[in-house]
Amino acid sequence: MKVAIxxxxxxxxxxxxxxxxxxxxxxxxxxxxxxxGIRGRDLDAVYLGNxxxxxxxxxxHVAALVSGELGLSIPAIRVEGACASGGLxxxxxxxxxxxxxxxxxxxxxxxxxxxxxxxxxxxSLMGAADQExxxxxxxxxxxxxxxxxxxxxxxxxxxxxxxxxxxxKNHHNGSLNPIAQFKKEITVDDVLKSTMVSDPLTLxxxxxxxxxxxxxxxxxxxxxxxxVDDPIYIVGSGQASDTLALHDRRSLTxxxxxxxxxxxxxxxxxxxxxxxxxxxxxDCFTIAEIVATEDLGFCKKGEGGKLLDEKETxxxxxxxxxxxxxxxxxxxxxxxxxxxxxVEIVLQLRGKADKRQIKDAKIGLTQNVGGSGATAVVxxxxx
Amino acid sequence: xxxxxxxxxxxxxxxxxxQLIGTKCTTCGNVFYPPKYLCPVCRKEGKLEDxxxxxxxxxxTFSIVRSAPSGFEKEAPYPVAIIQLDDGPKLTSQIVDxxxxxxxxxxxxxxxxxxxxxxxxxxxxxxxxKFRPI
Numbered sequence: 001m002k003v004a005i006x007x008x009x010x011x012x013x014x015x016x017x018x019x020x021x022x023x024x025x026x027x028x029x030x031x032x033x034x035x036x037g038i039r040g041r042d043l044d045a046v047y048l049g050n051x052x053x054x055x056x057x058x059x060x061h062v063a064a065l066v067s068g069e070l071g072l073s074i075p076a077i078r079v080e081g082a083c084a085s086g087g088l089x090x091x092x093x094x095x096x097x098x099x100x101x102x103x104x105x106x107x108x109x110x111x112x113x114x115x116x117x118x119x120x121x122x123x124s125l126m127g128a129a130d131q132e133x134x135x136x137x138x139x140x141x142x143x144x145x146x147x148x149x150x151x152x153x154x155x156x157x158x159x160x161x162x163x164x165x166x167x168x169k170n171h172h173n174g175s176l177n178p179i180a181q182f183k184k185e186i187t188v189d190d191v192l193k194s195t196m197v198s199d200p201l202t203l204x205x206x207x208x209x210x211x212x213x214x215x216x217x218x219x220x221x222x223x224x225x226x227x228v229d230d231p232i233y234i235v236g237s238g239q240a241s242d243t244l245a246l247h248d249r250r251s252l253t254x255x256x257x258x259x260x261x262x263x264x265x266x267x268x269x270x271x272x273x274x275x276x277x278x279x280x281x282x283d284c285f286t287i288a289e290i291v292a293t294e295d296l297g298f299c300k301k302g303e304g305g306k307l308l309d310e311k312e313t314x315x316x317x318x319x320x321x322x323x324x325x326x327x328x329x330x331x332x333x334x335x336x337x338x339x340x341x342x343v344e345i346v347l348q349l350r351g352k353a354d355k356r357q358i359k360d361a362k363i364g365l366t367q368n369v370g371g372s373g374a375t376a377v378v379x380x381x382x383x
Numbered sequence: 384x385x386x387x388x389x390x391x392x393x394x395x396x397x398x399x400x401x402q403l404i405g406t407k408c409t410t411c412g413n414v415f416y417p418p419k420y421l422c423p424v425c426r427k428e429g430k431l432e433d434x435x436x437x438x439x440x441x442x443x444t445f446s447i448v449r450s451a452p453s454g455f456e457k458e459a460p461y462p463v464a465i466i467q468l469d470d471g472p473k474l475t476s477q478i479v480d481x482x483x484x485x486x487x488x489x490x491x492x493x494x495x496x497x498x499x500x501x502x503x504x505x506x507x508x509x510x511x512x513k514f515r516p517i
Contacts (some may be wrong), residue, residue: 123452132396133417136511137476137499138448138455139463146446147465154444154488199447245417247465247473252444 001268003097004224004231005381007036007217008343013331014181016211021057021112025066028213028336029108036217037227043217044102046076049089049109050335055124057112066108082128083284085109086214086338087368087377091237093218103220109340110213111333121209125334128371130245142198142206142285144246144372149200149287151252155302158290160200162305164191166286167204169314170322174329176355181210181331191286205286210331214339216346232346236271236380238264246372257376258295258367265365265378273297276319276380277361278348280341282369283326289313292367293321296378315356323348323356338368338377345381388502393509400511403494405472407434416472438494439517440468445478445486454500462486466514477513485516493517 009031011024019027025048033040048063059065067076079089086109093107113121126135129144152158168188174180191204224231240260243249250256266272273296281296283289290304298319299307307313313321324330324344327337345364347353364381398404405416409432410425416436422429445464448455455461462478478486479497492514499511 119451119453119456122450123454126452134475135452136509137463137513138451138458138461139475140448140450140452142450143446143448143463147444147463150446150488151444195449196447197450199449201446245475247475252465 001098001235001237002221003094003234004219004221005216005234005342005346006219006224006228006231007032007038008215008346009035010179010214010340010343011212012179013210013212013333013340015114017114019211021053021059021062021110022065022069024112024211024213025108025110026069028110028215029066029070029106032106032215032217038104038217040070040072042104043072043074043106045074045096045105046070046072047089047093047096047105047107048076048078049086049338050078051080051082051085051111052124052127052334053112055127056121057115081375082370083282083332083334084338084368084370084375084377085335086340087366087379088239088338088375090216090338090342090379091239091377094234094237097218097220103223105218106215107218107339108213108215109336109338111335112211113209113333114211118209133245140198141372142201145285145287146198146201147246148252148291148372152287152291153200155253156305158305160192161188162308163205163286163290164188165308166283166289167191167328169308170283170326170328173315173323173356174325177325177330180325180329181208182325182329201285201287207284207327207332210333212331212333212336212340214336214343216339216342230350232349233382234379235382236265236269237378238262238268239377240264242374244371244374249373253291254301255291255295255369255373255376257373258292258369258378261376261378262296262367265380269380269382271363271380275363276365277363278320278323278345278358279365279367280324280326280344281321281367282337283322283328284332284369286328288369289321289326296365296367315358320358323353323358338366341366341368342379342381349381349383388507390507393502393507401496403436403438403512404433405436406431414471416468416474436468436470436472440466440492440514442478442488442490442492443467443473444488454502458500464514466492478515479513480515491517
């Protein structure tokens with residue numbers, strides 16, 4: 001499997017109070033079109049990852065909204081899988097090219113979250129969990145991940161300091177990323193002493209509420225060199241599901257959907273985990289990055305915390321994770337995140353990641369999760 | 384939950400929520416709570432029947448919600464937990480009548496009937512089971 005990425009674009013991530021959903025989506029999309037050196041009329045379709053515009057800004061039907069704003073009458077499809085919406089849109093876009101339906105497409109992700117008050121955002125995000133059997137009882141996303149964290153600490157001896165190190169690392173990386181919502185370095189102490197949100201997770205363990213959009217131009221591999229000299233190829237894609245409710249799962253400390261999605265993606269790409277040079281993983285909470293590094297096979301189960309102690313996931317480490325700053329520092333506009341992850345990997349593989357650049361990066365991976373792990377999608381990228 | 388919903392959304396689950404009635408698949412013997420409408424193990428070969436579950440179980444993991452969603456603002460901070468019932472199934476609920484020492488993995492708990500939250504403008508009061516240490 002081989003599909004080319006020939007263009008990338010993102011907005012700044014943050015509280016973009018002066019921009020609405022359509023502006024964000026158009027800005028990212030236009031940047032990607034210009035980056036690819038194509039014209040809008042070259043596009044055959046638009047795939048848009050968006051989780052909850054209906055609840056965040058009262059707008060549904062957002063894929064047609066975006067294609068309409070672009071002045072295009074091509075097929076436009078919204079893809080929803082909670083916080084994995086972006087990753088799923090990418091996968092659906094891939095399929096449309098692999099099935100010879102389209103030659104060149106725009107795959108975007110966009111979310112406008114800050115038009116709601118915080119309790120409204122918290123409630124809306126709970127739509128990604130089981131409404132009748134989790135949200136009904138007052139559970140929130142921080143508390144679901146806090147329960148994963150508590151259990152991980154119990155089973156494997158993972159510490160609060162190790163979780164804090166995820167935030168410290170990702171804030172450092174974010175300080176090097178011009179689009180990041182947070183560009184300020186923090187310390188382990190800052191994390192441990194910040195406001196408790198849901199024990200044991202503090203404010204600095206949580207990704208923020210963010211507005212933002214990101215976009216990719218995908219095309220058939222054989223057409224790529226017609227447009228750009230340095231196409232990046234998607235060579236593997238895997239997706240899996242699990243029960244919506246965390247309590248229904250086989251394990252509270254492994255996301256089986258991630259394990260399965262990764263296996264599928266590695267197999268399709270014809271690589272093993274050892275071939276991966278860097279990864280963008282779904283660190284919606286610090287514990288999520290620890291669990292992801294284990295589930296993707298970067299270390300043994302239970303040793304995700306140790307990876308941080310040994311600095312293996314830092315820029316310059318054995319397997320750098322979230323060089324962009326991750327969801328934690330770049331921000332987490334839910335539907336846009338999966339596409340933003342791909343944008344970072346493309347920058348790295350092009351050798352254009354500036355101060356965040358991983359030397360000689362050849363193979364990158366993205367892992368995008370919906371909810372507390374009911375959806376997982378993994379992509380593998382190659383130069 | 385932030386809904387402004389009509390009552391059937393809540394009332395249709397009263398039996399199972401209030402009385403801890405789950406389902407048992409007579410083909411594979413698995414017990415489910417919350418109840419399933421299709422046995423996820425046997426699927427079309429499965430046959431589900433209602434089963435009243437014992438009220439007791441243990442805490443598998445927990446947290447304390449300090450930043451509450453709409454409808455729960457006045458309750459925070461409150462502990463939530465994933466509880467494994469003695470009959471096997473796992474569920475999510477709140478812990479009540481607790482002291483600091485009760486919030487630990489493995490703590491024995493039992494279900495008790497409580498108000499959960501009040502929904503939207505109509506003020507529908509939603510009830511259900513929370514769990515207290517035993």
